[in-house]
Amino acid sequence: MSDFLTAPRPIRRVLIANRGEIACRIIATCHRLGLTAIAVHSEADASARHVRLADEAVAIGPAPAAESYLSIERILAAARASGADAIHPGYGFLSENPRFVSAIEAAGLIYVGPDAEAVSAMGSKIAARHIAETAGVPVVPGFDGEGADDATLDRAAETIGYPVLVKASAGGGGRGMRRVMRPEDLSAALASARAEAASAFGDATVFLEKLIQNPRHIEVQVFGDGKGGALHFHERDCSVQRNHQKVIEEAPAPNLPDAVRQALFSHALSLTSAIRYAGAGTVEFVMAAGDTHPYFLEMNTRLQVEHPVTEMICGVDLVEWQLRQAAGLPLPLTQDQIRPRGHAIELRLNAERPETGFLPDTGTITRLASGPGLRFDTGVETGDAVSSHYDSMIAKLIAHGADREAALDRLCKGIDGTQVAGVGTNLGLLRDCLTTPAFAEGKATTGFLEATFPEGWRPDPDTLLRLRGSIARAAITGADDPLTRTDSFRIGAATAPGRALLQVVDDYGAAEIALTFGPAPEVSDGGRRLEIDPALTVFKDGNRHTATLRGLSVSAEVRPLAEARLDDRRDTQAEGIIAAPLTGLVTEIRVATGDRVTKGDTLAVMEAMKLVHALPAPFAARVARIAVTAGQTVAQKTILIELEEESA
Template sequence: VAASAEIQGSLVNMIRRFSSRITVPSVASKLVQRSLSGAARNGKLFDKILIANRGEIACRVIRTAKRLGIQTVAVYSDADKSAEHVRLADESFYLGPSPASQSYLLGAKIIEACKATGAQAVHPGYGFLSENLNFCELCEKANVVFIGPPPGAIRAMGSKSESKTIMIAAGVPVTPGYHGDDNSDETLLKEARKVGWPLMIKAVAGGGGKGMRTVLDEASFLESLRSCRRESLKSFGDDAVLLEKLVLNPRHVELQIFGDTFGHVVHLLERDCSVQRRHQKVLEEAPAHSLDPVVRKAMGDAAVACAKAVGYVGAGTVEFLVDPVTQDFYFCEMNTRLQVEHPVTEMVTGLDLVELQLRVASGQPLAITQEEVISRSKGCAVEARIYAENPQNDFLPASGKLMHLRTPLQSVLCQEDGVRVDSGVVAGNTVSTFYDPMIAKLIAFADTRPEALAKLERALRCYQVAGLANNIDFLVKVVRHPGFATEVADTGFFSRHMTEILSSLSNPAVSGYGEHTSFGVASFLEAQKQPIGSGLWSGADVGADGASATADWRNQRARTRHLKVSHPVGGSTSALSVAVSGADSIHISATVTPSATAAHGSHVQKVDHKCVVKSKSLVAQSNDEQHADFSVWDNVIEINGRVVSGTTSIYTNKVNGNKTVDVWINGSIGESASHYQFTLPATSFAADGASSSNTMAVSPMPGKIIQVVVKEGATVKKGDPVAILEAMKMEHVVYAPCGGVVKVFCTEGSTVSEGTKLAEVVPAAAAAK
C-alpha cells in the first residue's frame, strides 16, 4: 500500500525513466496519438455494427445498439442457427461449422461478413477474438473499427509476461515469479525452484480461468506444466507459460477502467470477484465489501496509471490480488475487453458500458470525470453466474435442450426493481458442447449489501430451469453462507466451505422436501392419465368398479401403488404408498430418510398427505423422439387442507425410462429451497430390473477422447485414470470405477456422447475365470 501510494505523484516520471527499457510499444503518448478509425468519424455514431460473438454478450450488445438506433449484424455457426442473438439482430451472417476454430475464431471470415453486410465496426464481446491482436490489426487494415483498445495496448497487455515488465517499470507492484522468454521445461523447473512452492503456472496468452494450474510441490510440477501447455495451446493457440508465487487466499479485486482517444482515463470503481471455483468466478459484486478506503484509492490510481502507460482506449479491467493480512496488492493482469461481470458496475454507477464503448469507438470523448463517477455511484450490486453444470458431479458441464426456462422477471413472486437477467437463451434452445455452458447472469441491486443479497436469493429461488443440470440451488447456498454474506470472502472460500455447501445440498430440510415430493407426485399423476395395464398402474389390482382398460387413474377407486422415489440431490430414497380415492383425491404416505443422516437415526420424516388437485395449466410439452414425454405444469394443489401453488416439470429419460420431476413451490417451506428434484425410477413402473453394473467407465458428458491412458488387458486400481475427455474447452479425466483388468472400447480422437462406455474393468477374480 505504501509503495502504491507513491504512484499518483511520480508515475509519469517513472514511465519516462524506464521507457527505453520496455520492449513493447507502451509509451503512453505514442499510443494515444496513433490514428484510430473511430476517431476519424468525428464522433458520429455508427450506422451498423457486427457483433463477433454469441450468447448473452451478443444479446447484450444488440440491446444497447438498438436503443441508440444502430443496426446490428449477428454471426452464427451450425450450432447457433436458431440462437437468440441471431433472432434479435437485424441481419445475420453464417460463419461455418460448430467448432469455434471453424467459425467464431475465423478473423478473415468476420471481416468478410463486415464487407458483405456494410458493418462499419466490430464489437468482439468477450472471449473468442476479443483480445486477439491479429484480429484487431486485421480490422484496421480492412478499415473496420475494432470496438476496443488499439493494437499496441492489446500487444502490451495481451502477454502476461510483457505486461508485468511494463508494470514493474511503472512502479506498480507485481507478484514475484518468472516471465522470461526461455520456456523450456528445464528452465521453468529451475525457475520454479527459485520462486518456491506453492506457485501458479499461467498461460501467457490466457484468460477466463483457462490455462492455469496450482502446483503445491516439485513432484507434480512437470505433469501440471504439460497439462497447462495442452490446454493453453487449444484455448489460445499459444503454449507459452509464466510462473507466479502463489499468494495464499488473496482477495481478487479488479478495477473497471475506461479511456478515450483524447488521452482521458477514468476508473469506474472496483469489483470483488474473490468467490471463484477453479479460477472461474461464481459471484461478483460492486463495490468490494469492507475494502479499506486508503487501499481503494491507491488501487484506483494504480489502475488508471496502468491504462495510461499503454495508451488504453475503451473498456478494460485491471485485476489485482490483495493480501488479506497486510492489505498489500499486486497487479495480476489487464483484460483488454468488456468483462462478463460488467453489469454490477453498470448497476452501481448508472452507466451503460456498451454505450460508452460505442461512443468512444466513434471518436467521442468520455463525457464523465473521475469525480462525477465517484459522486454518482451508490448502492451495491451482486451477480451470480448460472451455468448448465452439475455441482453433485464435480461441476461437470451439461449440454442439451433447455426444456423449461422461466426467469425471475417472468415470475409473479419476483416483480421488484433492481433485478436484472442477462441471458442468451430461451426455453427450447440448446446448450451446446462447443461453447461455454452459461445459461444467464442474474444481478441484484439495492441500497445496501444485505438487501442486495436478500434480493438475489429471492430471485434465484424464482429461477426455473429444467431439462439440464444447473447450479441454481448451489448458488442459493453460497449467497446465504455466512462466509460470504457476513464475512469478507477470499479466493479460498470454496476450499474451506465446498464440502459443507455440497452437504447442505445433499440434505435439504426434510420439512420442505416431503411436501415438495407430494406436490410433485400429485402433479405427475394428474399429468399421466395412463390406462390400466401400462405405466404407473401396471401390475396393480383393478378397482372394485371394474373400470375399462382405457380409464385414467382418477376413475380407479381404492387403488394403491407403491412407488420408489430417488432423490438425486438428496442422496436418499423413499418408498411411497400412493392411494387414489375418488375422482381427485390422492393419499400419499411414506417414510423419508436422507441417507447422510440415516445412520444417526435423525431427520426421519413421516409423510402423510391428502392431495387434491384444484387446478392445472399446461405450460409446455414435448414429445419428440429425443425428449420424449416432457411436460411442464402450473398447478394448485390442496395438501392436507393447505392450498399450495407451484410448477412441476416431468421428463422421461429416453435411455433408461426414469422420470425426473422438478418441483418449484411458490413461497418458502421451512428452510428448504423453493426448488426440489426427485426421480421416479423405471422400476416404479415395471418389475424390478437388475442393478446397473459398477464396472463400466463411461463418458460423463459429450466430448472428444484426446487420450486413452490404459491399454487393453492392463491391470488397474480403482481411481486410476482410464481416458481423458475434452469438452467445453476443458479436460476431464475418466477414472476406473473398480480394480481389475481393462477392456478398452474407445479410441483417441473419437467423439462420444454422454453415457458412452469407454472401458470395462473386469474384477480380478472374474478375469481369472
C-alpha cells in the same frame, strides 16, 4: 443514431463476433441506439437466441469454435458480406487477440475496443508485469524471465519461496495455471502447464509468481480515451471462484478500507494511462485476506462478464460507452460524475451439475423464467438447446439494492422465483453460498467454495425431500384436489387423509417416500416428516415432473412403491461398462482392445464446454471392447469401453 451517423468514425451497422448471453447483451444496446445489429452463428447456433434477436445474421461455419467463432477470416468475410461498419468482439473467443484487431483495422473497419498494441501488451502476462512495474504499480513477487529452462525456474522458485504458482503468459480463465506446494512437484507442474497453455493459446510460455494463498480478488473497471486519459468506474469483488473462474461478483467490494480502495483506483489509472488505452478494460488485483497491500494480477482488454454490477451501481451502459469511443464521440461523463449508488451482486448461471464434480450438462431447456426484481442477462430461452461445443454459462442473475443487505435479500428472493428445467444448473449451489456466514459478512476469499463445501456440494436434504414430495403429490393427483379424489390414493374422508407409498427417481438418486394428503400435506422418507407447500409450482415435462425450491431444481419420475419393487427400472450401469458421463467430444482413446489396465488408469478423454474430462478405470481389468473412436461426438451414457476382470 444521429450522433453515430455524424461521428468522426460513423457507425450504422455493428457485427457482433460472438454468441450467447454477451451477443444478446450487445444487440440490446445497439437497438436502443438505433444501430443495426448483425449476428454471426455456427451451424449449431443457427436458431440461437442471439440470431433471433439480431436484425441480420450470417453463418460462419461448423459447430467447433475453431472453425467458426475463432476464425478471423470467416468473421471478416461476414463483416464484408453484411456491410458492417464496426465489429464488437464481446468477451472470450477473439476478444483479446491482437491479430484479430489488426485484421479488422487493415480491412478498414472499426474495432470496438483498444488497439492491437494495447491488446498485445496486456495479452502477455509477462509483458504486462513489466509495464505495470514501470508505471509504479506493485506486482506479485515472481520470476518472469522469458525462455527460462527448468533449472532456472527451479532456482527462481527457491528464491521466491514455496508455495509458488506456475502461470501461462498468454490467455486466462485458469488455463495453464498450476499450484506448486513443494519443490519436488515443480517439474511436473511446469510440463503440465506448458502443455495446456500451448493447446489453449498456442503459446507454451510460463512464468512463476508467489502463491498468495486464499486471497481476495478485486478489480477496477477502467475506461481510456486512447490519448492517455482514463476514468474508473469503481471496483468489484470477484473472490468467489472455482478453478480460477469467477462464480459470484459484486460491486462495490465489501469490507474494503477506503485507503486501499483509493490505492486500487490510482494503480489502475496509472496502468491504463501508461499504455494510452482506449475503451473498456479491467485491471485485476489480488490481496491477502486481512492485508492492505494489493498486487497487480493482469489487465483484461475487453468487457468483463461481470460488467453488469458496475453498470447497476454507476447507472451507465458500458457497451454504449464502447460504441461511442469507437465512433470517436466524446465520453458521456467525467470522473466526478461517476458516483456509485447502492450495491449489486451477480451470479453466473451455468449448465453444470455441482454434485457430480461440476460436470457440464447439455440438453433442451424446457422452462426458463427469472424471479422478480432481477436483471436477467441470458443467451437462451425456453425451447433452446444447450450445446456441448461452447461455454457452460447460459445466463446471469443480477440484483441491485440500496445497500449490500438489500441487494442480497433481493437476489435470494429472485433466485427463489427462478425456474430452470431441462438441464442441470448450479443455481442451488449459488443459493446456498449466499446464506453462509462468510459470504453474508463479506469475508469470502478465493478459497470460499473449498472451505464451505470441503466434501463437495450436495443439495440440502430437507429441500430435496420437500421437492420430491411436491412432485409426487402433483404426479399422482394431476390437477385435482386430492381430498376429492376417489381412487386408491384416498382412504376415508377429509378427516382421514390418504397416504401413498411411492418411489421418486431423479438426478440425485432414487428415494422411497410416504406422502400424506390433506389440508397440510406431508412427506416422509422414513426418518423425517416434513410439510410440503401445496402452492409450489410443479409442471410436467414428458414423463417427468419438475419443481424448483430455493434455487434447487428437481426433475423426477414417480411410481407406486409396490410396482417399483417388483420391477426396478432404475438406471444402473453394468460393472465394467465405461459410459460417457456427459454429451461431448471423445478426444483420446488411450487403450487398445486386450490391454491390461490398473485402477485409476486413464482410459479415454472427453471434452465438453471447454473442459477436459479424463475417464479412469474403476478396477484392474482387461479391455474387452472399444465402442467409439477419437474425434467422435457422443451423447451422455453412450457406452465407450467395456472392461472384464481377469480371473485369478
